[in-house]
Amino acid sequence: MTDRMPDSALLAARFPGDFLFGVATAAFQIEGASKADGRKPSIWDAFANMPGRVFGRHNGDVACDHYNRLDQDLDLIASLGVQAYRFSIAWPRIYPDGTGPINEKGLDFYDRLVDGLKARGIKAFATLYHWDLPLTLAGDGGWTARSTAFAFERYARTAIARLGDRLDSVATFNEPWCSVWLSHLYGIHAPGERSMDAALHALHTTMLAHGLGVAAIREERPQLPVGIVINPTHIYPGSDSEADRAAGERAFDFHNGVFFGPIFKGAYPESFLSALGNRMPPIEDGDLALISQKLDWWGLNYYTPLRVADDPTPGAEFPATKPAPFVNPETTDIGWEIYPQALGDLIRTLNARYALPDCYITENGAAYNMGVENGVVDDQPRLDYIAEHLSVTADLIAEGYPMRGYFAWSLMDNFEWAEGYRMRFGIVHVDYETQERTIKKSGHWYKALASQFPKGNHQPE
Ligand code: IFM
Numbered sequence: 001m002t003d004r005m006p007d008s009a010l011l012a013a014r015f016p017g018d019f020l021f022g023v024a025t026a027a028f029q030i031e032g033a034s035k036a037d038g039r040k041p042s043i044w045d046a047f048a049n050m051p052g053r054v055f056g057r058h059n060g061d062v063a064c065d066h067y068n069r070l071d072q073d074l075d076l077i078a079s080l081g082v083q084a085y086r087f088s089i090a091w092p093r094i095y096p097d098g099t100g101p102i103n104e105k106g107l108d109f110y111d112r113l114v115d116g117l118k119a120r121g122i123k124a125f126a127t128l129y130h131w132d133l134p135l136t137l138a139g140d141g142g143w144t145a146r147s148t149a150f151a152f153e154r155y156a157r158t159a160i161a162r163l164g165d166r167l168d169s170v171a172t173f174n175e176p177w178c179s180v181w182l183s184h185l186y187g188i189h190a191p192g193e194r195s196m197d198a199a200l201h202a203l204h205t206t207m208l209a210h211g212l213g214v215a216a217i218r219e220e221r222p223q224l225p226v227g228i229v230i231n232p233t234h235i236y237p238g239s240d241s242e243a244d245r246a247a248g249e250r251a252f253d254f255h256n257g258v259f260f261g262p263i264f265k266g267a268y269p270e271s272f273l274s275a276l277g278n279r280m281p282p283i284e285d286g287d288l289a290l291i292s293q294k295l296d297w298w299g300l301n302y303y304t305p306l307r308v309a310d311d312p313t314p315g316a317e318f319p320a321t322k323p324a325p326f327v328n329p330e331t332t333d334i335g336w337e338i339y340p341q342a343l344g345d346l347i348r349t350l351n352a353r354y355a356l357p358d359c360y361i362t363e364n365g366a367a368y369n370m371g372v373e374n375g376v377v378d379d380q381p382r383l384d385y386i387a388e389h390l391s392v393t394a395d396l397i398a399e400g401y402p403m404r405g406y407f408a409w410s411l412m413d414n415f416e417w418a419e420g421y422r423m424r425f426g427i428v429h430v431d432y433e434t435q436e437r438t439i440k441k442s443g444h445w446y447k448a449l450a451s452q453f454p455k456g457n458h459q460p461e
Pocket of ligand 1: 026029301363416417425
């Protein structure tokens with residue numbers, strides 16, 4: 001191992017004592033046990049089992065076998081010295097058909113999970129939807145059908161009625177950009193649809209489900225902090241030309257504004273509506289008021305910026321942009337440009353445009369695929385990536401932005417969606433043959449940092 005370790009004590013001193021350090025995962029990516037205790041398939045089980053959708057036809061049947069190794073994994077989280085764990089609840093474990101009878105055994109698993117966190121003094125940050133829509137609901141049109149929003153509302157109410165007393169925080173959705181555009185327009189994620197019309201319907205159903213979910217959560221547990229996790233991108237125009245700058249604005253509205261607008265301003269962006277509004281599903285009276293209920297916090301998942309140029313092709317569909325070259329040629333193993341300053345630019349831009357509540361960085365991390373050698377995983381580039389992004393986060397705090405916590409993505413290597421298991425984001429390595437977990441160099445470093453904040457009592461010098 002090299003000893004190029006950014007000094008964790010110096011970095012820690014730049015954060016307030018109540019800043020939360022955590023690690024994050026999602027149900028489908030780690031749990032496995034896809035048929036256990038009454039769980040039925042989600043759209044991701046079906047998608048992964050179709051040839052050509054996921055690298056190597058990998059699927060979530062076993063994943064990290066977390067469902068069967070819960071206590072050991074909770075001990076692992078505790079051993080990392082973090083104060084919080086962000087996980088998602090699998091809707092198909094709770095309502096295997098999306099609606100219909102509750103599956104108590106599914107709830108029992110999350111009972112054990114939150115109890116296990118409490119017993120170890122770790123805060124529980126739950127996400128209700130991290131992409132595993134019960135497959136039965138696809139029969140009605142999945143996220144393109146308004147009825148799915150009401151199915152989500154019921155699921156949210158049930159989950160919070162049972163678990164809400166021990167949660168520290170709940171998010172309705174993880175990254176609606178992915179479950180809307182990536183899944184229904186670009187076809188990369190389940191259900192693999194490539195239609196603007198389908199995507200526009202999925203957009204409004206998702207926003208409505210968020211609003212109905214917030215109301216249901218508040219009815220069940222009025223004191224439980226509620227938010228949503230979004231993955232906005234900072235958009236840099238490829239040049240200073242008027243055309244590229246206008247393309248950047250359209251891209252902002254399409255990739256960010258369609259979520260931030262309805263949630264934080266009660267309206268979809270005007271440019272988006274004038275281009276595509278006639279293809280949106282009906283927006284019924286009261287929808288936007290529900291969607292824009294005040295939130296207690298929002299979560300930012302940040303990895304890389306987006307660089308765009310104008311696409312002058314006649315008839316190019318909104319936002320009519322094409323990719324512009326990276327500025328930093330350095331990428332992570334998944335091919336994403338490393339550009340930490342975009343995290344700062346993004347937070348400043350979003351706060352200038354919207355009245356935002358407290359922010360948690362609910363995901364940040366890097367894909368690097370190095371393995372175990374002599375019992376050690378030397379993932380220095382991941383360590384550097386995390387340290388640099390934390391340094392930008394500390395700058396933002398110094399500027400007065402309400403950054404309240406940081407969750408490393410991910411606790412451990414896991415099912416990276418269309419990339420299968422070939423892309424590794426963990427600060428803990430997983431050997432998928434033996435299920436052995438090995439804390440990587442980045443994980444040891446992160447532990448040294450997080451451990452300086454025992455229960456949020458760190459005193460900056
Ligand atoms: O693995 C995903 C996660 O599920 C959502 N945010 C991005 C991560 C890396 O691609």
